[in-house]
Amino acid sequence: MFTDASSPQGFPFYSGSILYTVPLPEGARKMRLPKIGGACAKVGEQILGWDPFEADLSSHDQEVEVEVILTRRNTFGPLHDLLGAMPVSSSQVAY
Numbered sequence: 001m002f003t004d005a006s007s008p009q010g011f012p013f014y015s016g017s018i019l020y021t022v023p024l025p026e027g028a029r030k031m032r033l034p035k036i037g038g039a040c041a042k043v044g045e046q047i048l049g050w051d052p053f054e055a056d057l058s059s060h061d062q063e064v065e066v067e068v069i070l071t072r073r074n075t076f077g078p079l080h081d082l083l084g085a086m087p088v089s090s091s092q093v094a095y
Contacts, residue, residue: 015075020066024057031055042067
């Protein structure tokens with residue numbers, strides 16, 4: 001799954017969490033997530049709940065797990081606005 005919107009990627013009603021494994025460049029000490037698009041994020045064992053979404057990477061060498069905890073927006077949000085809804089074509093979905 002790509003790091004942008006989950007709805008066009010085949011998850012139009014998903015409201016759980018998404019786990020990414022991110023390779024780290026050599027010598028990385030901090031990771032800043034400019035925009036998380038969810039309720040909060042977890043980098044390793046650090047919970048990032050407000051801006052700046054910045055985590056210490058001193059205990060990670062080559063990769064880190066980044067979990068983005070989504071909101072209920074996909075389940076109950078603007079997708080159900082029939083007047084403004086646009087269908088998602090299969091060519092927009094990445095597998």
